[in-house]
Amino acid sequence: MKIKRHKQFIKDFKKVQITDEQFEKFINYINCLRNNSPLPEGSKDHALNGEYSDCKEFHLGGESLVIYLIILKKEESR
Structure with a gap:
């Protein structure tokens, strides 16, 4: 699965202040989506x-x- 970021996501992500724990969850959840696995x-x-x-x-x-x-x-x- 290919992940594309919307331009609004890029703008918002630069502004948002998240904790290290939230960032770790973000990475984990994106990996679940990439692997077609259910999210926790x-x-x-x-x-x-x-x-x-x-x-x-x-x-x-x-x-x-x-x-x-x-x-x-x-x-x-092909």
């Missing part, structure tokens, strides 16, 4: 509604959360 229960991973109904969200603790979207692409055969 503590992540509170869930689908969103309304304008963001295609997206999901996980929590890092406190008020820090990450909204993400998984786009499945069919690989072309």
Whole structure:
């Protein structure tokens, strides 16, 4: 799985202040997503509604959360 960061994520990530523990969770959760593994229960991973109904969200603790979207692409055969 390839991970792409949205330009808004890059802007927000520069501004956000997260603890080392939250950063460690972030890396762990991203690795779970890359490996198509379920996120730990503590992540509170869930689908969103309304304008963001295609997206999901996980929590890092406190008020820090990450909204993400998984786009499945069919690989072309050669």
